[in-house]
Amino acid sequence: MDTTALLESAANGDQAAWDTLVDRFASLLWSIARAHRLSDADAADVVQTTWLKLVENLGRIKDPDRLPGWLATTARHECLRQIRRGDRERPTDEEPWQAEPAPGSGVDAALLLEERNATLWRALATLSEQCRQRLRVLMATPPPSYAEVSAALDMPVGSIGPTRQRCLGRLRERAGLAGLGTEDGA
Template sequence: MIDGDPAGRTAGRDPNAVPAGIPGGVPPDEDFAASDGGLTALLTSAAAGDARAWNALVERYAPLVYATCRRWRLDAADTADVSQTVWLRLVENLGRLREPQALPGWLRTTTVRECTRLYHAQRRERPDDLVAHLARSPDDGAGPVDGRLIADERAAALRAALAELPDRCRRLLGLLMSDPPTSYADISARLGMPCGAIGPNRARCLDRLRGSPTLRALLTDADPQDRP
């Protein structure tokens, strides 16, 4: 847990961290603690009329909304409609979302609700169309195509979750994922982070990724009410 964790306490727990204030030492967590990848600022600015902030929210989350629609086996046209509707609902509710961290969960819930609404509307028009019925149930991972749709959704969620991390976590994970691998000495030099702190910080950042709003929303999405 690194939220709001003063550098001193973390340093005491982490034998490799160098306490803040020591010449040449690096405060291990200050850069990790405050940021949420700009989510609060983006939402606040978008609600206040900043179109660039809106576009940044779209860039971060629209691929996940799209991937969720696809997992519900909507076709391309329906996916485009539902996606647009979800973003319209967000425009309408920008001023009412009090908790920015709840945005990814809100987007997910809204996407599933709109997929469900479309499903019912189409059954209303073609009640006997069993093919349409089957085509509109959410993906269960049974077949290879289903597996790919689920993988796409998970990948989109991971990319959005990565964007929710503090900048320093994103840079560290980026270096750890680079191909060929970046040496710890190189990472240490680039981030100004003691070699001994890289391992613990890697673990912290991955924990933080698991606890990100987007991955938490994905985690809680095994709810039966999501089914049409």
Template sequence: MVEPTEVADAVRAAAAGDRAAWDALVAGFGRLVWSIAAAHRLGPADSAEVSQTTWLRLVENLDRISQPERLGGWLATTARRESLRLLRLRGREVLTEDESRLEPDLDTPTPESVAVDRDRDHRLWRAFAALPENCRVLLRMVVVVAPPYAEVAAALDMPIGSIGPTRARCLERLRRLLAADGMTSAAGGA
């Protein structure tokens, strides 16, 4: 297939299901695709992957090629893009003989645990915002700042003896709000 009209005819026939036309395209352009992968200094296995993916892309787009007579350019562009994609992927790989590096880092949170923690925190703060203001102020002071009860009593103008029971009532309200939102102690709630 040297003539553009021959190439265009073969593309149209292959798109219509002609196996011989498909084989002619692979035979006519197979070396081109392979040489582009090799030009990117890919090894035999990676070159084979680029070649296979390039032909797969052609199968997926065979009936949409607007200029079938220019199939060589289309294949060259696709092979180049697939080669670069594979190089990017391989660039992210870290080769090592130290097998301990292959074990998961248990100190690094997984995306799933981050999402669960964010959801839990969002629901907790939403419930906290629904508490009366006196509870929010007391809990922020006692839990976050944690000064001695004498300072809390002075700052909130309340007897020292009522700080503990008020704190307990506020926490119970928070627990009820969280339970109403479906959060329980076992699910990471308060």
């Protein structure tokens, strides 16, 4: 189903159309939030707020083919808002929780992160050259549009998402075999 039909159906309350939109563009929003180096909680807030803004503006989207750009711009603005908000929220010395060490901080956390990253890079190296190339292009910062990816990799736009999912699935398998599990069990 094309974006125009999905937007119209979602505006009319079709949950399946909304779910398809979310599935289609969620990775774009998450990549933008991660590119701004937000915490997981802040990135989740940005993604959720971006979807909320789309709900509020469903009837006002004039060119549905430009929805990815609209979502990306909205997500970037939300990231910047979140960063500014974080700059204003500064804890004071009067709060007793500051005396406690942060959980997971210190040398152990840094070593675990370094080990995880090394394992992930080794798993990536076991993928085919095509998968490695596609994942590198797709995970660039800032994230490229599907049209740019299509031109760079000489592949149809409609193949990009499914191919990315297959490559990420293979990477998850290889990382899992190397002992790197996912936090959410997925």
